[in-house]
Amino acid sequence: MNKHLEQLVKLSKFDKEIVGFDPQIKTQNDKLNVFLKTVDELGGKINKISLEIEDAKSKRMKNDIHLKDLAEKLKEINAKYDIVKNEKEAKALQLEEEIAKEQVAFANNEIVRLDGIVTSKESALDELKNELATEESDVEELRIAISKNIEELEVKREVVYKEKSELVEKIDGKILSFYEKIKRWAGNTAVVELKNQACYGCHMKLTNRAYSDFLVTEEIFTCPHCGRIVYKSLTEVAE
Numbered sequence: 001m002n003k004h005l006e007q008l009v010k011l012s013k014f015d016k017e018i019v020g021f022d023p024q025i026k027t028q029n030d031k032l033n034v035f036l037k038t039v040d041e042l043g044g045k046i047n048k049i050s051l052e053i054e055d056a057k058s059k060r061m062k063n064d065i066h067l068k069d070l071a072e073k074l075k076e077i078n079a080k081y082d083i084v085k086n087e088k089e090a091k092a093l094q095l096e097e098e099i100a101k102e103q104v105a106f107a108n109n110e111i112v113r114l115d116g117i118v119t120s121k122e123s124a125l126d127e128l129k130n131e132l133a134t135e136e137s138d139v140e141e142l143r144i145a146i147s148k149n150i151e152e153l154e155v156k157r158e159v160v161y162k163e164k165s166e167l168v169e170k171i172d173g174k175i176l177s178f179y180e181k182i183k184r185w186a187g188n189t190a191v192v193e194l195k196n197q198a199c200y201g202c203h204m205k206l207t208n209r210a211y212s213d214f215l216v217t218e219e220i221f222t223c224p225h226c227g228r229i230v231y232k233s234l235t236e237v238a239e
């Protein structure tokens with residue numbers, strides 16, 4: 001293979017590798033984010049349920065206060081029985097007592113209901129807190145593993161950068177700028193294989209004439225359809 005072409009094949013391989021690191025790093029971060037999202041969601045659920053518990057407790061407290069008021073009221077009513085003057089007043093007092101007793105019964109039922117809510121929500125809260133603790137320790141483990149993976153990827157990327165810059169220094173300036181120009185629009189496919197008489201950049205078949213030119217040339221050859229630099233497929237040569 002032409003020496004310049006050989007360099008460009010290598011260079012393009014390095015460029016492709018370098019670009020390939022970003023998605024690999026992103027995959028690592030995405031993995032962590034999935035777990036962080038779960039932690040967030042658990043945190044949200046814990047907040048919500050804590051507020052619901054507080055709300056039920058404050059309602060229970062109101063009922064307690066109400067019960068004390070009602071007890072006072074019943075005491076007053078009882079005291080009034082001693083001083084009723086006639087049946088009409090006695091009946092009115094009776095009615096007042098009945099209403100107050102109904103209110104007591106209602107408040108007691110509410111307290112039982114609210115206590116039930118608090119109990120069940122508190123046990124749900126405990127479960128969520130346990131879940132969160134487990135999840136947080138998993139996340140911590142994962143974070144350590146992931147930052148190690150990312151570090152390794154960055155080291156590998158540095159190696160490729162270094163190899164690339166060493167190679168770039170050796171490449172003829174004109175050849176390099178020719179490659180860069182194609183790379184500007186072709187990206188990672190500036191240098192591609194030519195296999196089965198087709199360019200692996202644009203997937204168009206070369207005419208027989210162009211193909212025989214390609215086979216004999218010692219120069220850098222570009223695809224007549226797209227302009228990418230093409231080289232003989234190594235696997236095809238081996239066949």
Ligand SMILES: [Zn+2]
Nearest residue numbers: 199202223226
């Ligand atoms: Zn092409």
